[in-house]
Amino acid sequence: MLRQNKKRRKDILTSDFIGNTPIRRCDYLSSKYNTNIFIKEEFHNPGMSSKDRPALFMIEEAIRKGKIEPGGTFVEASSGNTGYGLAMIAREMGYASKIFVSKSCSSEKVEILKSVGAAVEICENSNGLHDFYSTQFRAQSYAANNSNCYFTNQYYNSSNIKAHYKTTGPEIWQQMKGEVTHFIAGIGTGGTISGVGRFLKEKNKNINIWGLEPTGSILSHFLTYRTLPTEYEKFEPIEGIGRTFIPGSLDINCVDKIFQIGIADSKSAAQEYKNATGFLIGFSSAALVAMLEAHINSLAFKQTDIIVVLFPDHGSRYMSKLYSKNEIVNEKSKVI
Numbered sequence: 001m002l003r004q005n006k007k008r009r010k011d012i013l014t015s016d017f018i019g020n021t022p023i024r025r026c027d028y029l030s031s032k033y034n035t036n037i038f039i040k041e042e043f044h045n046p047g048m049s050s051k052d053r054p055a056l057f058m059i060e061e062a063i064r065k066g067k068i069e070p071g072g073t074f075v076e077a078s079s080g081n082t083g084y085g086l087a088m089i090a091r092e093m094g095y096a097s098k099i100f101v102s103k104s105c106s107s108e109k110v111e112i113l114k115s116v117g118a119a120v121e122i123c124e125n126s127n128g129l130h131d132f133y134s135t136q137f138r139a140q141s142y143a144a145n146n147s148n149c150y151f152t153n154q155y156y157n158s159s160n161i162k163a164h165y166k167t168t169g170p171e172i173w174q175q176m177k178g179e180v181t182h183f184i185a186g187i188g189t190g191g192t193i194s195g196v197g198r199f200l201k202e203k204n205k206n207i208n209i210w211g212l213e214p215t216g217s218i219l220s221h222f223l224t225y226r227t228l229p230t231e232y233e234k235f236e237p238i239e240g241i242g243r244t245f246i247p248g249s250l251d252i253n254c255v256d257k258i259f260q261i262g263i264a265d266s267k268s269a270a271q272e273y274k275n276a277t278g279f280l281i282g283f284s285s286a287a288l289v290a291m292l293e294a295h296i297n298s299l300a301f302k303q304t305d306i307i308v309v310l311f312p313d314h315g316s317r318y319m320s321k322l323y324s325k326n327e328i329v330n331e332k333s334k335v336i
């Protein structure tokens with residue numbers, strides 16, 4: 001079904017289908033925690049993630065402002081999802097794409113990127129522009145040294161927040177008919193939580209905007225102290241979330257609390273969620289489910305609360321990391 005076709009024209013682009021994703025009540029989590037938990041299912045986007053939204057906004061703005069000539073190359077540093085959205089949209093608009101991912105990116109995501117025509121380069125880390133080996137440094141340097149390339153730079157591009165402020169936030173408000181007490185999302189670039197948080201706070205300043213990062217990420221420290229930590233803990237990379245620098249796309253004033261969770265808890269949560277509901281959820285979505293379980297006492301949900309949790313992508317992107325191995329173990333134990 002055509003979800004969104006603003007302009008009347010013969011050709012229908014994939015980008016016409018970005019956004020207007022459903023919200024579904026999750027009976028499993030709602031009854032487990034005796035409250036009302038709704039999932040904003042972003043894997044219904046054409047690129048199967050929330051990152052199609054900023055990808056479209058960044059591309060459209062670059063073209064509008066003449067930052068790139070027809071046939072040029074969009075360049076991005078990505079944990080995979082923004083890269084895929086970007087590559088998919090760039091291709092159908094007649095542009096090429098070059099995506100820098102870190103070595104923690106799942107093999108599925110690398111394959112998906114290549115399949116849509118992106119040139120992919122794997123880097124050591126995604127520690128920000130000041131690290132020579134990072135995805136961000138390599139992407140910026142590539143765009144600076146090659147002609148007709150544009151680095152969309154989701155970590156510092158205002159179109160990232162704008163995409164969520166103009167689309168995801170209003171959708172949630174309308175779908176929930178203004179009845180929402182909490183919005184919870186993982187933080188990577190900060191675009192989602194800042195855009196949705198800003199929109200919802202403007203509608204009702206009492207809505208709680210809560211973020212999630214993996215253990216070792218420094219964003220919760222920054223929220224509390226407004227400084228960088230003097231000592232860094234070991235960072236547990238969960239694809240798409242957490243940072244060891246403060247991204248410009250994070251408007252910390254839109255966020256009330258940031259929680260932390262580890263990899264092991266997130267992996268178990270993915271399995272438990274799958275067993276209870278039959279859904280394969282993405283890694284950072286599993287981290288959100290694990291966060292509810294680990295912090296449930298301090299979250300202090302009431303029976304009347306209405307909580308929207310944003311699932312940015314789908315578990316099929318993480319078969320090798322979250323599901324396949326366990327399936328094999330189960331198969332073996334069945335045989336025994």
Ligand SMILES: Cc1ncc(COP(=O)(O)O)c(C=O)c1O
Pocket residue numbers: 049051079080081082186187188189190191192193239240241282283284285312313
């Ligand atoms: C799987 C996943 N979860 C969460 C996020 C975080 O979203 P944001 O960058 O808007 O903070 C991302 C971002 O790339 C992601 O790919």
